[in-house]
Amino acid sequence: MGATNWSALTRMPVKAYHYELDTCFREGQDEVQEAFGDRQEEVLHRSALMLVKPDGMATGKLGVIRDFLGTHNFSIIGAELFRFNRHTGRELWRHQHTLASLDRLAVNDIVLQAGPTLLLLLRRFGDHPEPATVHLSSLKGKADMSQQTPDSLRGVLQRPNRLCSMIHCADEPADLVRELNLLMDPAPRHRLLGRLREGVSSPADEDLLDHVLHSGEFGNVTLDRDGAVRRIRHTVRERATEHPDLAAAAGRIEAWLEGTERGELLPWREFTRVLKSLDIKVDVWDMAIVGSSHIVEDEPGAIKVIGNPRSGSWLA
Structure with missing residues (x-):
């Protein structure tokens, strides 16, 4: 693997410190370099990753999500269904769940393992100074329900509470690299890297999206x-x-x-x-x-090892 240009991947020194030793990031970065070559920074700048979590799938939110993305110049160029297990759920949020209570971890297992998750790879069109991951994270809205605005994606989705959040987005290009490697087995991962490289979806992606939207398999749950x-x-x-x-x-x-x-x-x-x-x-x-x-979500006084990027850090 060649030298890592961290300034194109994250603006958080603490993230660079931990990811430099992270097996999923290291392997993912090597695959990204091989797939994109000298276009790596350009491709990652225009690309984003979103998960429609099992609660978002069960309640039929893909249509709302796709409309929201289209309004903000994002298109879906890759899609893959997968299932979380106890270990992938913990590993994905390894650096954030350092503050989570044990009850929260247990409830999170229920939510994440209740059904399939849809991984979406996105391409943003038009010029923007921030990477697509950062831009999408700002459009997603705040995790704190009291700070959520109605026009954010979280507001549009009308999530019932913080833990049934419907979606997850990679925060920065470094997170896209790590999370794609962590969540996808080699065959679908390399297929999806091809979609990022080409910037357009395949018939298989469109068929999967059509199935999720119209088969009747999803959207039959109300979280009441x-x-x-x-x-x-x-x-x-x-x-x-x-x-x-x-x-x-x-x-x-x-x-x-x-x-x-x-x-x-x-x-x-x-x-x-x-x-x-x-x-x-x-x-x-x-x-x-x-x-x-109805649970205590966070341990008193605990902190995230890696928090969210500081607002505006990519514009400096």
Whole structure:
């Protein structure tokens, strides 16, 4: 692998420090150099990576996302379905989940593993001083719900809470390089690098997007916290009626769920252990929305090893 021009990949010294030793970045950078040659900086400047996460897929958000992207001069040039597992979910946010509570990690596992994720590679058209990754991250909007603007992509998607965020975007060119390598096996990865090099989608990409949009396989879920609580309570009560020996465990679940109506948080890992002891079937999206709505998300005083790029850092 040749020398890395970090100034074209990130404006965060802490990211360069960690990525220089990161196996996925190192391998990805070598593949990018081979695929793009002396066009590497130009291709990466115009390219972005987005994930439509399982909650975004289940609720049918691709159409809204594609319209938003088109309005802002982005087009989809590559697409691939994949599934997160426990390890890829943790590795993708390795440097950010240093502040996450253990309950948040557990809920995040449920959300990420509830269904397929759609990886989108994007090409931005027109001139812009910032890399496409940075530009798209600013259009995405703030992670903090209180700072989210209605015209941001997160605002347009109407996400229900911080953890059911529907989408993820690579923040800088360095993140695109790392995340494409981390999430894709060699064959789809090299196919997608070709799409970035050429700047246009293939018939296979268009067929996949058409399937997601029109097959009826996606878009049948509504993330309704109140409805989820009602359904879980109903199932728990039925179970306790059928098996009186489970009444104590069922009562604990009922009490915890009643507490959420008063704004109380759930002790998530204990809650799920007791629920599992009832041996009942609960819809995965009901678990996802209840968990993501009622937990302590971050450890007090903890920090991200790598945060977000400073606004305007690429314009300096």
